Amino acid sequence: MNKKKKQIFLMMAFLVLVNIIATQIHYRWDVTNDQRYSISTPTKTLLKNLKKEVEISVFLTGDLPFDFERLSKETLYFLEEINAKKSSITFKFINPQGKEESLINQGLNPSRLTVQEDGKVSESVIFPYAIVSSGKKKALVNLLKSSYFESQDSQIENSIQHLEFAFADAIQKVTAVKRQKIAIIKGNGELEDIYQYDWLKTLGENYLLAPITLDSVNHQPQKTLTELQQFDLAIISKPTEAFTEKEKFVLDQFTINGGKSIWLLDMVHTPKDSLMQNGKVLAYQRDLHLTDYLFNYGVRIKKHLVRDLYAASIPLATGKVGNNPQFDEFLWDYYPLIKSNNKHVISKNIGEVKLEFVNSIDTLNPNIKKTPLLESSALTKTLTVPSYVDLASIAENADIKTYNQGSKLLGVLLEGNFESAYKNRIKPFKNNFISKGTKNKMIVIADGDISTNQISKGQPLELGLDKWNHQYYSNKEFLMNAVNYLLNDDGLIQLRSKKVVLNTINKPKAYQEKLKWQLINLTIPVSILAIFGLIHFYLRKRTLQ
Structure with a gap:
């Protein structure tokens, strides 16, 4: 074997070896500023501890509008990444065309969607879902994250940010x-279970x-405490x-x-059903005998109603079309909409939370750490009770000058070394009392x-969905974050609050300059x-001379 053939043989052997190593080792280098293509630590931990086979079926594929094609590709990139980390997780994209009825039944x-592309308006039907399954268990993943008052661009951005949490949560x-x-x-x-189903x-x-x-506490207090x-x-x-x-x-002892x-x-107490029937209702204090109990933990709930100009709407019948009542929506300052302040992981990167007939909170006890989770806007005023709440007030022009009481605290996280509310008091029953x-x-x-x-037609709807205007609020996301945080399940919250910044296309400009960029590309x-061809031809010709 001459020297030239030996070099070719060694080169081929080297390439084969590199190919074999490349099939066994997977490594990706994420150079994006926000590390959007990198898996977070909680997800890595989840994948590392995963012992079961997981199959993922994605239905966001086929002939999609541009923005949703982008979401589909981001989904593909993420699933390729977790498949590279854990081969027991497999995935496939399934075109929903011809399978619509079966998917709806699931x-x-x-x-x-009303889609505007190239100056034309058309309607498109998509299935922005994935199904994650392991054995007999299945979990549905909604890839299109909904929120109130969002443009389509911001909705897609939020959905892409939500991908890692949505799949990690479903796999878990x-x-x-x-x-x-x-x-x-x-x-x-x-609350009855159907209302928080x-x-x-x-x-x-x-x-x-x-x-x-807690009824059993009257007869068997120690047994009730032990069970709790x-x-x-x-x-x-x-x-x-x-x-x-x-x-x-x-x-307290719990x-x-x-x-x-x-x-x-x-x-x-503001009976909503009576208000909708009669148009006016008396709001009055509800004494739960909790004032002293909560005071010990650094909280006092004020017995008035907060009215906020930044509010959700309420549907009211304004007439009839034939025999059917006609409903219109009016902003109702007793329904504050709370924007996320991004200061705490519980409320970070979530949409608006809708509250109804809410009170405000004062905080006390400097030894307990207090973190605001829900706060009203600065344009508020309060209604002292007992007072009438009247739907007729909607027709009145709101005087902004009267909404001058500033932001109100509506939800708070308390952390610290709690002391018993019964430390220096007579105990209601004997037990192994702990004071601190x-x-x-x-x-x-x-x-x-x-x-x-x-509730719609006797069936509970998804928490956060308003059946009247079909808007979604982030109540469930907020509450789930709260539970995860209290139970030290911080990994899920970190994934939920992951921030990805997407560079969006200026669509009108792109349409106007479409021909120019097509020619450039x-x-x-x-x-x-x-x-390069001319340079190669010139050098080759020169070598042969």
Whole structure:
């Protein structure tokens, strides 16, 4: 074998070896500023601990409008990345054309879009979903993240930001074993399950849920406390009946022993059904006997209603078309819309949260750390109760000068070394009393309706969906973040709050300059090839001379 043949053989052997190594080792280098193509640490941990096979079917494919083609490609890039990290996760893109009925039966409701491209308006039907399955378990992923008052560009941007969380959450749902327990407190007129069905159903996908009724505390207080202490978190949703000292003592000792809690409270009774029927209703204080209890943990809920000019709408009948009532929507300052302030991971990068007939919160006790989670706009005023709430006020021109009371605190996170509210008081019953606990967390929100889903034809709707204007609010996202944070499931929140900055195209300018850029993209590559060809021809000719 001469020297030249030996060199060729060694080169071929080297290329084969590199090819074999390349098929075994996967490495990608993400040079984007926001690391949009890099998997976050919580997802890496999830994939590392994954023991099961996972299959992902994506239906956002086919003939798509430009923006949704972009979302589809970003989905593909992300799935290729997690497949490179974990080969037991496989995926496929399925064109939904011809399978529409089957997909709808599986709960995949199509989105009808009005698309404007090249100056033409057309309607497009897409299925922006994926199904994640492992064994018999399945989880539906909505790739198109909805939020209130968004342009299509910002909606796509939010959806791309949401991809990693959506898939990581779904993979966890179909593969994880539930461990942490959540108690849904009953016995004091709390919300019926149907009115918070969607939130509880979503919680049940990651946590073990069970009702705990405090009525039994009168007969078996120690047994009730022992049962409650088996749980990691207690949720108290819109109680309407006063708590007894024994009930408060049970909740107090649950907290001191490390139990987390979320309080969703209405301290003013404003019967919404009566208001819609009669157009006017008396709002009055609701005494739950919780003032002293919450005061100990650094919170006092003021018994008035907050009115905010930045508000959601309320549907009112304004006439009839034939025999059917005609509804119009009016901004209703008793329904504040709360914008995310991005100061805490719970409320970071979420849309507006809708509240109804909300009270404000004062904070006390400097030894407890207090983090605002929900705050009104600066254009507020309050209604002292008892007072009438009248729908006729909608027709009045709002005097902005009267909305001068500044931003109000509506939801707060409490963290610190809590002391018992019964430290220097007579105990309602005997137990192994603990006066001071270790570091703990609690969330108090001065609105019992934040977790309430609407009902349509006797069926609960998704939490955050307004059946009248078909807008989505971020109530469920906020509450899920709150639960994840309290139960130290920080990984999911980090994924949910991941920020990706996308450079969007100026569509009108792109349409106007379409021909210019087509010519540039066509002529420049051909010209470069021609120049290199001429140079190569010239050098070869010169070598042969």
